[in-house]
Amino acid sequence: MAWLEVTTVENIPLMGARKIVYKELEIAIFKAKDGELFAVHNACPHKKGNLSEGIVHDKMVTCPMHSWVIDLKSGEAVGSDCGCTKTYELKIENELVYINL
Numbered sequence: 152m153a154w155l156e157v158t159t160v161e162n163i164p165l166m167g168a169r170k171i172v173y174k175e176l177e178i179a180i181f182k183a184k185d186g187e188l189f190a191v192h193n194a195c196p197h198k199k200g201n202l203s204e205g206i207v208h209d210k211m212v213t214c215p216m217h218s219w220v221i222d223l224k225s226g227e228a229v230g231s232d233c234g235c236t237k238t239y240e241l242k243i244e245n246e247l248v249y250i251n252l
Contacts, residue, residue, distance in 0.1 A: 154242065154249040161246065163188065168212070170203040173252065178239060179203035180248065181223050183210045189223035190241050190250055196221075196234025 157171045163182040170193055171178050179193040179202045187210065193203050200216030210223050220229040226238040240251040 152251050155252050156247055157250050158248050159246055160188070160243060160248055163248070166207045168203040168205075168207065170201070171250075173250075176252070178250065179212075180241070180250075181207055181212060183207065183223070188241050188243070188248065190239035191221065191223060191226050192237040192239075194236060195219055196228060196236050197232065202236070 158169055163169050163180055165182050166184055168179045168181045177193040178190055181189045191202060193201055195202055195214040197219045198216050200214040202212050202214060204215045205212040211220050212223060213220050219232050221236060222229055226236045228234045242249050
């Protein structure tokens with residue numbers, strides 16, 4: 152695994168997301184209300200909806216397709232829904248965001 156520079160902290164909106172594409176991977180990077188960043192595979196485990204287009208609340212995102220709620224830290228579906236999307240480790244150095252791929 153290697154660290155890849157993907158964006159700046161400033162480029163990710165508060166309570167929003169940015170989609171990045173690396174080779175064949177599509178990853179969503181989210182910024183929670185407290186500024187914490189999370190990275191997950193940009194596909195809901197239910198019907199593969201683009202999570203980067205979902206609504207961010209607390210440290211979760213609601214999929215825009217069928218309203219599944221995904222915990223951004225674990226990638227697990229919340230509530231009665233079952234499923235998980237891959238999460239990725241992030242680090243910040245000098246306001247640059249790196250992802251461990």
